[in-house]
Amino acid sequence: MERAVTEGYGDGRAVCDTHALSDAVLVASELTTNAILHGGGVTDFRVDVVGPGVRLSVSDRSDELPAPAPPADPKGRRRVGGHGWSIICRLARDVSVACLPTGGKRISVLIPLS
Template identity: 40%
Template sequence: MDLIEILAPAAPALEYPQQPATVGDQHGERLRPTAAASRDTGTSTAWSLDRDPAAAHQARDLTRGQLGAWRIDEDCCETAVLLATELVTNALRHGAGTIVLTWTVTSSTVRCGVTDDSPQPPRPRTAEPGGENGRGLQLIASLALVWGYSPLSRGKTVWFELAVTAEPQ
């Protein structure tokens, strides 16, 4: 049994929007939540992360391990690691309570969801020249096929999808 199998409990059921929310513009337009509906999620795995700065590093390691086990191509994996780190960092900075990192693979996409207990939706910001903040959601919007958030009865899940070029194993 490898480390991923030990660390990965059964994934909770996530609520997925029928039509994903997307970033409106680069000037901080707010996202609108979309109606939640279930969909075929393929194979999923999830982990609870500690609320400390090490959670971003932990998310990178778990993401690399899981996507590697699913034989996801290296370019997609590295993009996924970068974007998952952004979502976990946002959950640490702007969220509350427990953080759950979820990965789902289908025949054509991988989907990352980061759930926290805060009901506040993600808010794209305009980065100041030379500023260290305000680029994460813009980066996600630029590199993901789609992204958005799903309000939950307690908190929200912010998610993105990437195209895969390898069949899941």
């Protein structure tokens, strides 16, 4: 993903903020991890440099929509993990979830890079 972004900005005219690129890598990691852990596996992964940002799209086999996990279990103990969807929604813009005609879903996000 990093190579796709840096090559997309390789014309020398645009500057990619290194912190924003780190955010994009984190969002890509969270999207793919969620697809593997909760969505039955990644069925498609796309990276497109669009204007001053990068659009990531990850598809999986599950029809279940993503939702933030509660911060504690039913006994009131703090959970380890469960923060991925919140991280994605905080760092990304234009977050969309689309059901696929053959089953599963595609989550697309835009991360500003400047």
